[in-house]
Amino acid sequence: MTARVGIPSSLLYYMHFPMWKTFFNELNVEVVISGNSNKNLLDEGVKEALADACVPVKLYFGHALSLKDKVDYLFIPRVVCLNRRTIYCPKFLGLPDMIRYGLSGMPPVIDMKMDVREGRLSLLKAYTGIGEIFGATRWKTFTAYYKAAKKAAFYQSLLQKGLLPPEAMKIVLNTADSGKKSPAGIEHDLTFAVLGYPYEVHDDYISVGVVNKLKKLGVKVITMENLPAGPLSRQNSDLDKIMFWTFSDWVLRGTHYLFKTGSVDGIIHLTAFGCGPDSMVDKLMELASKKYKNIPFMSLTIDEHSGDAGVSTRLEAFTDMVRRKKEVFK
Structure with missing residues:
Protein backbone atom coordinates (compact mmCIF):
# COMPACT_ATOMS: atom_id res chain seq x y z
CA MET A 1 0.00 0.00 0.00
CA THR A 2 1.35 3.43 -0.99
CA ALA A 3 2.02 5.74 1.95
CA ARG A 4 0.23 9.08 1.94
CA VAL A 5 1.93 12.28 3.07
CA GLY A 6 -0.11 15.38 3.81
CA ILE A 7 1.25 18.85 3.02
CA PRO A 8 -0.79 21.81 4.33
CA SER A 9 -1.35 24.34 1.53
CA SER A 10 -0.01 27.24 3.54
CA LEU A 11 3.18 28.97 4.70
CA LEU A 12 6.22 27.49 2.86
CA TYR A 13 3.91 25.62 0.47
CA TYR A 14 4.03 28.60 -1.91
CA MET A 15 7.83 28.46 -2.15
CA HIS A 16 8.66 24.77 -2.04
CA PHE A 17 5.66 22.60 -2.94
CA PRO A 18 6.87 21.70 -6.47
CA MET A 19 10.11 20.37 -4.99
CA TRP A 20 8.41 18.54 -2.13
CA LYS A 21 5.78 16.91 -4.33
CA THR A 22 8.38 15.77 -6.87
CA PHE A 23 10.59 14.31 -4.15
CA PHE A 24 7.82 12.28 -2.53
CA ASN A 25 6.39 11.13 -5.85
CA GLU A 26 9.83 9.86 -6.90
CA LEU A 27 9.81 7.76 -3.71
CA ASN A 28 6.41 6.37 -4.75
CA VAL A 29 4.73 8.26 -1.93
CA GLU A 30 1.33 9.85 -2.55
CA VAL A 31 1.08 13.54 -1.72
CA VAL A 32 -2.20 14.91 -0.38
CA ILE A 33 -2.69 18.66 0.01
CA SER A 34 -5.30 20.49 2.04
CA GLY A 35 -6.50 22.63 -0.87
CA ASN A 36 -7.43 26.29 -1.01
CA SER A 37 -7.96 28.30 2.14
CA ASN A 38 -11.53 29.09 3.15
CA LYS A 39 -13.57 30.34 6.09
CA ASN A 40 -14.02 26.91 7.61
CA LEU A 41 -10.27 26.19 7.64
CA LEU A 42 -9.54 29.54 9.26
CA ASP A 43 -12.32 29.16 11.84
CA GLU A 44 -11.02 25.72 12.83
CA GLY A 45 -7.48 27.07 13.09
CA VAL A 46 -8.56 30.03 15.20
CA LYS A 47 -10.16 27.61 17.69
CA GLU A 48 -6.95 25.63 18.14
CA ALA A 49 -4.05 28.08 17.75
CA LEU A 50 -2.85 30.52 20.38
CA ALA A 51 -4.93 33.69 20.43
CA ASP A 52 -1.92 35.94 19.85
CA ALA A 53 -0.58 33.93 16.88
CA CYS A 54 -0.55 35.67 13.50
CA VAL A 55 -3.31 34.79 11.04
CA PRO A 56 -1.05 32.64 8.77
CA VAL A 57 -0.28 30.35 11.74
CA LYS A 58 -3.95 30.14 12.68
CA LEU A 59 -4.78 29.25 9.09
CA TYR A 60 -2.00 26.63 9.01
CA PHE A 61 -3.59 24.91 12.00
CA GLY A 62 -6.81 24.67 10.02
CA HIS A 63 -5.03 23.23 6.99
CA ALA A 64 -3.25 20.65 9.15
CA LEU A 65 -6.50 19.65 10.85
CA SER A 66 -8.19 19.08 7.50
CA LEU A 67 -5.59 16.40 6.70
CA LYS A 68 -5.96 14.59 10.02
CA ASP A 69 -7.82 11.48 8.82
CA LYS A 70 -6.62 11.52 5.21
CA VAL A 71 -2.90 10.78 5.45
CA ASP A 72 -0.33 8.56 7.16
CA TYR A 73 2.14 11.38 7.80
CA LEU A 74 2.25 15.17 7.87
CA PHE A 75 5.26 16.81 6.26
CA ILE A 76 6.22 19.88 8.29
CA PRO A 77 9.98 20.42 7.90
CA ARG A 78 11.80 22.47 10.51
CA VAL A 79 13.21 25.07 8.12
CA VAL A 80 15.88 27.16 9.84
CA CYS A 81 18.18 28.64 7.17
CA LEU A 82 18.38 28.17 3.41
CA ASN A 83 20.72 30.99 2.39
CA ARG A 84 23.56 30.86 4.99
CA ARG A 85 22.73 34.45 5.95
CA THR A 86 19.35 34.79 7.65
CA ILE A 87 17.03 32.46 9.54
CA TYR A 88 13.31 31.92 9.23
CA CYS A 89 10.73 33.32 11.63
CA PRO A 90 10.40 31.32 14.89
CA LYS A 91 7.02 30.03 13.75
CA PHE A 92 8.78 27.95 11.10
CA LEU A 93 11.27 26.61 13.62
CA GLY A 94 8.55 25.64 16.07
CA LEU A 95 5.79 24.70 13.63
CA PRO A 96 6.28 20.91 13.82
CA ASP A 97 6.01 21.03 17.61
CA MET A 98 3.02 23.36 17.55
CA ILE A 99 1.11 20.89 15.38
CA ARG A 100 2.40 17.76 17.13
CA TYR A 101 1.57 18.94 20.65
CA GLY A 102 -1.11 21.52 19.95
CA LEU A 103 -3.51 19.23 18.10
CA SER A 104 -4.67 15.84 19.33
CA GLY A 105 -4.85 12.66 17.28
CA MET A 106 -2.70 13.95 14.43
CA PRO A 107 -0.64 11.64 12.15
CA PRO A 108 3.13 11.38 12.78
CA VAL A 109 4.97 14.56 11.77
CA ILE A 110 8.01 14.41 9.48
CA ASP A 111 10.05 17.36 10.72
CA MET A 112 13.57 17.02 9.34
CA LYS A 113 15.71 20.05 10.19
CA MET A 114 16.89 22.07 7.19
CA ASP A 115 19.81 24.38 7.93
CA VAL A 116 22.45 24.93 5.25
CA ARG A 117 24.82 26.45 7.81
CA GLU A 118 25.51 22.91 9.00
CA GLY A 119 27.40 22.02 5.84
CA ARG A 120 27.25 21.80 2.06
CA LEU A 121 25.38 18.51 2.10
CA SER A 122 23.02 19.38 4.96
CA LEU A 123 19.92 19.56 2.75
CA LEU A 124 20.72 16.26 1.05
CA LYS A 125 21.20 14.68 4.47
CA ALA A 126 17.82 16.01 5.58
CA TYR A 127 16.10 14.54 2.55
CA THR A 128 18.02 11.28 3.01
CA GLY A 129 16.52 11.07 6.48
CA ILE A 130 13.06 11.48 4.96
CA GLY A 131 13.78 8.73 2.44
CA GLU A 132 14.77 6.37 5.25
CA ILE A 133 11.32 6.74 6.79
CA PHE A 134 9.85 5.18 3.65
CA GLY A 135 12.53 2.52 3.27
CA ALA A 136 14.14 4.11 0.21
CA THR A 137 17.77 3.32 -0.64
CA ARG A 138 20.28 6.13 -0.57
CA TRP A 139 20.59 6.03 -4.34
CA LYS A 140 16.85 6.26 -4.83
CA THR A 141 16.67 9.12 -2.36
CA PHE A 142 19.54 10.93 -4.10
CA THR A 143 17.85 10.51 -7.47
CA ALA A 144 14.58 11.80 -6.04
CA TYR A 145 16.38 14.78 -4.50
CA TYR A 146 18.15 15.57 -7.79
CA LYS A 147 14.89 15.52 -9.77
CA ALA A 148 13.15 17.58 -7.10
CA ALA A 149 15.93 20.18 -7.16
CA LYS A 150 15.62 20.45 -10.95
CA LYS A 151 11.88 20.95 -10.61
CA ALA A 152 12.48 23.65 -8.01
CA ALA A 153 14.93 25.42 -10.35
CA PHE A 154 12.36 25.34 -13.16
CA TYR A 155 9.75 26.77 -10.78
CA GLN A 156 12.09 29.60 -9.79
CA SER A 157 12.87 30.36 -13.44
CA LEU A 158 9.16 30.84 -14.15
CA LEU A 159 8.84 33.21 -11.20
CA GLN A 160 11.81 35.21 -12.52
CA LYS A 161 9.99 35.51 -15.85
CA GLY A 162 7.09 37.28 -14.16
CA LEU A 163 4.66 34.52 -13.30
CA LEU A 164 3.16 34.45 -9.82
CA PRO A 165 3.51 31.29 -7.68
CA PRO A 166 -0.04 29.96 -8.28
CA GLU A 167 0.45 30.33 -12.06
CA ALA A 168 3.98 28.91 -12.10
CA MET A 169 2.98 26.00 -9.86
CA LYS A 170 0.30 24.89 -12.30
CA ILE A 171 2.80 24.88 -15.15
CA VAL A 172 5.49 23.02 -13.20
CA LEU A 173 3.00 20.40 -12.08
CA ASN A 174 1.56 20.11 -15.62
CA THR A 175 -1.91 21.38 -14.77
CA ALA A 176 -1.98 24.53 -16.89
CA ASP A 177 -1.09 25.96 -20.29
CA SER A 178 2.45 27.38 -20.13
CA GLY A 179 1.48 30.19 -22.48
CA LYS A 180 -1.18 31.62 -20.21
CA LYS A 181 0.15 34.39 -17.99
Whole structure:
Protein backbone atom coordinates (compact mmCIF):
# COMPACT_ATOMS: atom_id res chain seq x y z
CA MET A 1 0.00 0.00 0.00
CA THR A 2 1.35 3.43 -0.99
CA ALA A 3 2.02 5.74 1.95
CA ARG A 4 0.23 9.08 1.94
CA VAL A 5 1.93 12.28 3.07
CA GLY A 6 -0.11 15.38 3.81
CA ILE A 7 1.25 18.85 3.02
CA PRO A 8 -0.79 21.81 4.33
CA SER A 9 -1.35 24.34 1.53
CA SER A 10 -0.01 27.24 3.54
CA LEU A 11 3.18 28.97 4.70
CA LEU A 12 6.22 27.49 2.86
CA TYR A 13 3.91 25.62 0.47
CA TYR A 14 4.03 28.60 -1.91
CA MET A 15 7.83 28.46 -2.15
CA HIS A 16 8.66 24.77 -2.04
CA PHE A 17 5.66 22.60 -2.94
CA PRO A 18 6.87 21.70 -6.47
CA MET A 19 10.11 20.37 -4.99
CA TRP A 20 8.41 18.54 -2.13
CA LYS A 21 5.78 16.91 -4.33
CA THR A 22 8.38 15.77 -6.87
CA PHE A 23 10.59 14.31 -4.15
CA PHE A 24 7.82 12.28 -2.53
CA ASN A 25 6.39 11.13 -5.85
CA GLU A 26 9.83 9.86 -6.90
CA LEU A 27 9.81 7.76 -3.71
CA ASN A 28 6.41 6.37 -4.75
CA VAL A 29 4.73 8.26 -1.93
CA GLU A 30 1.33 9.85 -2.55
CA VAL A 31 1.08 13.54 -1.72
CA VAL A 32 -2.20 14.91 -0.38
CA ILE A 33 -2.69 18.66 0.01
CA SER A 34 -5.30 20.49 2.04
CA GLY A 35 -6.50 22.63 -0.87
CA ASN A 36 -7.43 26.29 -1.01
CA SER A 37 -7.96 28.30 2.14
CA ASN A 38 -11.53 29.09 3.15
CA LYS A 39 -13.57 30.34 6.09
CA ASN A 40 -14.02 26.91 7.61
CA LEU A 41 -10.27 26.19 7.64
CA LEU A 42 -9.54 29.54 9.26
CA ASP A 43 -12.32 29.16 11.84
CA GLU A 44 -11.02 25.72 12.83
CA GLY A 45 -7.48 27.07 13.09
CA VAL A 46 -8.56 30.03 15.20
CA LYS A 47 -10.16 27.61 17.69
CA GLU A 48 -6.95 25.63 18.14
CA ALA A 49 -4.05 28.08 17.75
CA LEU A 50 -2.85 30.52 20.38
CA ALA A 51 -4.93 33.69 20.43
CA ASP A 52 -1.92 35.94 19.85
CA ALA A 53 -0.58 33.93 16.88
CA CYS A 54 -0.55 35.67 13.50
CA VAL A 55 -3.31 34.79 11.04
CA PRO A 56 -1.05 32.64 8.77
CA VAL A 57 -0.28 30.35 11.74
CA LYS A 58 -3.95 30.14 12.68
CA LEU A 59 -4.78 29.25 9.09
CA TYR A 60 -2.00 26.63 9.01
CA PHE A 61 -3.59 24.91 12.00
CA GLY A 62 -6.81 24.67 10.02
CA HIS A 63 -5.03 23.23 6.99
CA ALA A 64 -3.25 20.65 9.15
CA LEU A 65 -6.50 19.65 10.85
CA SER A 66 -8.19 19.08 7.50
CA LEU A 67 -5.59 16.40 6.70
CA LYS A 68 -5.96 14.59 10.02
CA ASP A 69 -7.82 11.48 8.82
CA LYS A 70 -6.62 11.52 5.21
CA VAL A 71 -2.90 10.78 5.45
CA ASP A 72 -0.33 8.56 7.16
CA TYR A 73 2.14 11.38 7.80
CA LEU A 74 2.25 15.17 7.87
CA PHE A 75 5.26 16.81 6.26
CA ILE A 76 6.22 19.88 8.29
CA PRO A 77 9.98 20.42 7.90
CA ARG A 78 11.80 22.47 10.51
CA VAL A 79 13.21 25.07 8.12
CA VAL A 80 15.88 27.16 9.84
CA CYS A 81 18.18 28.64 7.17
CA LEU A 82 18.38 28.17 3.41
CA ASN A 83 20.72 30.99 2.39
CA ARG A 84 23.56 30.86 4.99
CA ARG A 85 22.73 34.45 5.95
CA THR A 86 19.35 34.79 7.65
CA ILE A 87 17.03 32.46 9.54
CA TYR A 88 13.31 31.92 9.23
CA CYS A 89 10.73 33.32 11.63
CA PRO A 90 10.40 31.32 14.89
CA LYS A 91 7.02 30.03 13.75
CA PHE A 92 8.78 27.95 11.10
CA LEU A 93 11.27 26.61 13.62
CA GLY A 94 8.55 25.64 16.07
CA LEU A 95 5.79 24.70 13.63
CA PRO A 96 6.28 20.91 13.82
CA ASP A 97 6.01 21.03 17.61
CA MET A 98 3.02 23.36 17.55
CA ILE A 99 1.11 20.89 15.38
CA ARG A 100 2.40 17.76 17.13
CA TYR A 101 1.57 18.94 20.65
CA GLY A 102 -1.11 21.52 19.95
CA LEU A 103 -3.51 19.23 18.10
CA SER A 104 -4.67 15.84 19.33
CA GLY A 105 -4.85 12.66 17.28
CA MET A 106 -2.70 13.95 14.43
CA PRO A 107 -0.64 11.64 12.15
CA PRO A 108 3.13 11.38 12.78
CA VAL A 109 4.97 14.56 11.77
CA ILE A 110 8.01 14.41 9.48
CA ASP A 111 10.05 17.36 10.72
CA MET A 112 13.57 17.02 9.34
CA LYS A 113 15.71 20.05 10.19
CA MET A 114 16.89 22.07 7.19
CA ASP A 115 19.81 24.38 7.93
CA VAL A 116 22.45 24.93 5.25
CA ARG A 117 24.82 26.45 7.81
CA GLU A 118 25.51 22.91 9.00
CA GLY A 119 27.40 22.02 5.84
CA ARG A 120 27.25 21.80 2.06
CA LEU A 121 25.38 18.51 2.10
CA SER A 122 23.02 19.38 4.96
CA LEU A 123 19.92 19.56 2.75
CA LEU A 124 20.72 16.26 1.05
CA LYS A 125 21.20 14.68 4.47
CA ALA A 126 17.82 16.01 5.58
CA TYR A 127 16.10 14.54 2.55
CA THR A 128 18.02 11.28 3.01
CA GLY A 129 16.52 11.07 6.48
CA ILE A 130 13.06 11.48 4.96
CA GLY A 131 13.78 8.73 2.44
CA GLU A 132 14.77 6.37 5.25
CA ILE A 133 11.32 6.74 6.79
CA PHE A 134 9.85 5.18 3.65
CA GLY A 135 12.53 2.52 3.27
CA ALA A 136 14.14 4.11 0.21
CA THR A 137 17.77 3.32 -0.64
CA ARG A 138 20.28 6.13 -0.57
CA TRP A 139 20.59 6.03 -4.34
CA LYS A 140 16.85 6.26 -4.83
CA THR A 141 16.67 9.12 -2.36
CA PHE A 142 19.54 10.93 -4.10
CA THR A 143 17.85 10.51 -7.47
CA ALA A 144 14.58 11.80 -6.04
CA TYR A 145 16.38 14.78 -4.50
CA TYR A 146 18.15 15.57 -7.79
CA LYS A 147 14.89 15.52 -9.77
CA ALA A 148 13.15 17.58 -7.10
CA ALA A 149 15.93 20.18 -7.16
CA LYS A 150 15.62 20.45 -10.95
CA LYS A 151 11.88 20.95 -10.61
CA ALA A 152 12.48 23.65 -8.01
CA ALA A 153 14.93 25.42 -10.35
CA PHE A 154 12.36 25.34 -13.16
CA TYR A 155 9.75 26.77 -10.78
CA GLN A 156 12.09 29.60 -9.79
CA SER A 157 12.87 30.36 -13.44
CA LEU A 158 9.16 30.84 -14.15
CA LEU A 159 8.84 33.21 -11.20
CA GLN A 160 11.81 35.21 -12.52
CA LYS A 161 9.99 35.51 -15.85
CA GLY A 162 7.09 37.28 -14.16
CA LEU A 163 4.66 34.52 -13.30
CA LEU A 164 3.16 34.45 -9.82
CA PRO A 165 3.51 31.29 -7.68
CA PRO A 166 -0.04 29.96 -8.28
CA GLU A 167 0.45 30.33 -12.06
CA ALA A 168 3.98 28.91 -12.10
CA MET A 169 2.98 26.00 -9.86
CA LYS A 170 0.30 24.89 -12.30
CA ILE A 171 2.80 24.88 -15.15
CA VAL A 172 5.49 23.02 -13.20
CA LEU A 173 3.00 20.40 -12.08
CA ASN A 174 1.56 20.11 -15.62
CA THR A 175 -1.91 21.38 -14.77
CA ALA A 176 -1.98 24.53 -16.89
CA ASP A 177 -1.09 25.96 -20.29
CA SER A 178 2.45 27.38 -20.13
CA GLY A 179 1.48 30.19 -22.48
CA LYS A 180 -1.18 31.62 -20.21
CA LYS A 181 0.15 34.39 -17.99
CA SER A 182 -2.76 36.71 -17.25
CA PRO A 183 -6.51 36.89 -17.81
CA ALA A 184 -7.34 37.73 -21.42
CA GLY A 185 -8.94 41.04 -22.24
CA ILE A 186 -7.44 43.02 -19.31
CA GLU A 187 -5.05 45.82 -20.26
CA HIS A 188 -2.63 47.27 -17.73
CA ASP A 189 -1.56 50.91 -17.56
CA LEU A 190 -0.01 50.70 -14.09
CA THR A 191 2.47 48.37 -12.42
CA PHE A 192 2.33 47.81 -8.68
CA ALA A 193 4.59 45.73 -6.48
CA VAL A 194 2.70 43.86 -3.78
CA LEU A 195 5.37 43.10 -1.21
CA GLY A 196 4.86 40.72 1.66
CA TYR A 197 5.39 37.15 2.69
CA PRO A 198 4.37 34.63 -0.01
CA TYR A 199 1.92 32.84 2.25
CA GLU A 200 0.01 36.10 2.73
CA VAL A 201 0.20 37.60 -0.74
CA HIS A 202 -0.66 34.44 -2.69
CA ASP A 203 -3.33 33.00 -0.43
CA ASP A 204 -6.47 34.48 -1.97
CA TYR A 205 -8.52 33.95 1.15
CA ILE A 206 -6.47 35.73 3.81
CA SER A 207 -5.23 38.38 1.34
CA VAL A 208 -8.87 38.97 0.35
CA GLY A 209 -7.82 38.51 -3.27
CA VAL A 210 -5.58 41.58 -3.39
CA VAL A 211 -3.68 40.48 -6.49
CA ASN A 212 -6.78 39.66 -8.52
CA LYS A 213 -8.52 42.84 -7.38
CA LEU A 214 -5.61 44.92 -8.67
CA LYS A 215 -5.58 43.07 -11.99
CA LYS A 216 -9.26 43.88 -12.48
CA LEU A 217 -8.43 47.53 -11.83
CA GLY A 218 -6.01 47.48 -14.76
CA VAL A 219 -2.86 47.01 -12.69
CA LYS A 220 0.00 44.68 -13.53
CA VAL A 221 1.19 43.04 -10.31
CA ILE A 222 4.69 41.91 -9.47
CA THR A 223 5.68 40.30 -6.18
CA MET A 224 8.90 39.49 -4.37
CA GLU A 225 9.32 36.27 -6.33
CA ASN A 226 9.54 38.20 -9.61
CA LEU A 227 12.45 40.45 -8.60
CA PRO A 228 15.91 39.53 -9.96
CA ALA A 229 17.67 37.34 -7.42
CA GLY A 230 21.21 38.63 -8.04
CA PRO A 231 20.60 42.39 -7.71
CA LEU A 232 18.23 41.74 -4.81
CA SER A 233 20.86 39.83 -2.83
CA ARG A 234 23.29 42.73 -3.30
CA GLN A 235 20.76 45.44 -2.51
CA ASN A 236 21.62 47.66 0.44
CA SER A 237 18.71 48.11 2.86
CA ASP A 238 20.28 51.18 4.51
CA LEU A 239 20.74 49.32 7.79
CA ASP A 240 23.90 48.80 9.82
CA LYS A 241 23.46 45.04 9.41
CA ILE A 242 21.17 42.71 7.49
CA MET A 243 17.68 42.02 8.72
CA PHE A 244 17.65 38.95 10.97
CA TRP A 245 14.61 37.13 9.53
CA THR A 246 14.67 35.70 5.99
CA PHE A 247 11.37 36.96 4.61
CA SER A 248 11.69 40.30 6.43
CA ASP A 249 15.14 40.86 4.93
CA TRP A 250 13.79 39.82 1.53
CA VAL A 251 10.89 42.30 1.66
CA LEU A 252 13.05 45.19 2.85
CA ARG A 253 15.66 44.57 0.15
CA GLY A 254 12.88 44.43 -2.43
CA THR A 255 11.49 47.73 -1.20
CA HIS A 256 14.79 49.56 -1.59
CA TYR A 257 15.47 47.91 -4.94
CA LEU A 258 12.13 49.05 -6.35
CA PHE A 259 12.40 52.57 -4.94
CA LYS A 260 15.93 53.03 -6.28
CA THR A 261 15.25 51.56 -9.72
CA GLY A 262 11.89 53.30 -10.08
CA SER A 263 10.55 50.26 -11.91
CA VAL A 264 7.00 50.38 -10.53
CA ASP A 265 4.23 52.96 -10.22
CA GLY A 266 3.32 52.06 -6.65
CA ILE A 267 4.21 49.73 -3.78
CA ILE A 268 1.75 48.01 -1.48
CA HIS A 269 2.97 46.25 1.65
CA LEU A 270 0.66 43.42 2.67
CA THR A 271 1.23 42.66 6.33
CA ALA A 272 -0.47 40.41 8.86
CA PHE A 273 -1.71 41.84 12.15
CA GLY A 274 0.21 40.32 15.04
CA CYS A 275 3.41 39.66 13.08
CA GLY A 276 6.29 40.92 15.22
CA PRO A 277 8.99 41.22 12.51
CA ASP A 278 6.49 42.84 10.14
CA SER A 279 5.71 45.63 12.59
CA MET A 280 9.33 46.75 12.27
CA VAL A 281 9.63 46.06 8.53
CA ASP A 282 6.50 48.09 7.79
CA LYS A 283 7.90 51.12 9.63
CA LEU A 284 11.24 50.83 7.81
CA MET A 285 9.40 50.65 4.49
CA GLU A 286 7.39 53.74 5.39
CA LEU A 287 10.55 55.66 6.27
CA ALA A 288 12.15 54.61 2.97
CA SER A 289 9.07 55.77 1.05
CA LYS A 290 9.54 59.30 2.40
CA LYS A 291 12.87 59.47 0.54
CA TYR A 292 11.33 58.37 -2.76
CA LYS A 293 8.14 60.38 -3.04
CA ASN A 294 7.86 59.68 -6.76
CA ILE A 295 6.55 56.17 -5.97
CA PRO A 296 3.43 56.08 -3.76
CA PHE A 297 3.44 53.58 -0.90
CA MET A 298 0.56 52.01 1.01
CA SER A 299 0.48 49.53 3.88
CA LEU A 300 -2.43 47.09 4.00
CA THR A 301 -2.92 45.04 7.18
CA ILE A 302 -4.90 41.81 7.16
CA ASP A 303 -6.19 39.49 9.88
CA GLU A 304 -8.98 36.95 10.30
CA HIS A 305 -11.54 39.77 10.36
CA SER A 306 -10.46 41.50 7.13
CA GLY A 307 -13.47 42.43 5.03
CA ASP A 308 -13.71 42.35 1.25
CA ALA A 309 -15.40 45.74 0.90
CA GLY A 310 -12.87 47.62 3.01
CA VAL A 311 -9.89 46.16 1.15
CA SER A 312 -11.48 46.84 -2.24
CA THR A 313 -12.16 50.45 -1.32
CA ARG A 314 -8.58 51.08 -0.25
CA LEU A 315 -7.17 49.45 -3.39
CA GLU A 316 -9.50 51.43 -5.65
CA ALA A 317 -8.61 54.70 -3.93
CA PHE A 318 -4.87 53.99 -4.11
CA THR A 319 -5.08 52.99 -7.78
CA ASP A 320 -7.07 56.10 -8.69
CA MET A 321 -4.60 58.31 -6.84
CA VAL A 322 -1.59 56.81 -8.64
CA ARG A 323 -3.33 56.98 -12.01
CA ARG A 324 -4.19 60.67 -11.55
CA LYS A 325 -0.65 61.39 -10.38
CA LYS A 326 0.73 59.87 -13.58
CA GLU A 327 -1.64 61.92 -15.72
CA VAL A 328 -0.61 65.16 -13.99
CA PHE A 329 3.08 64.55 -14.58
CA LYS A 330 2.82 63.36 -18.19
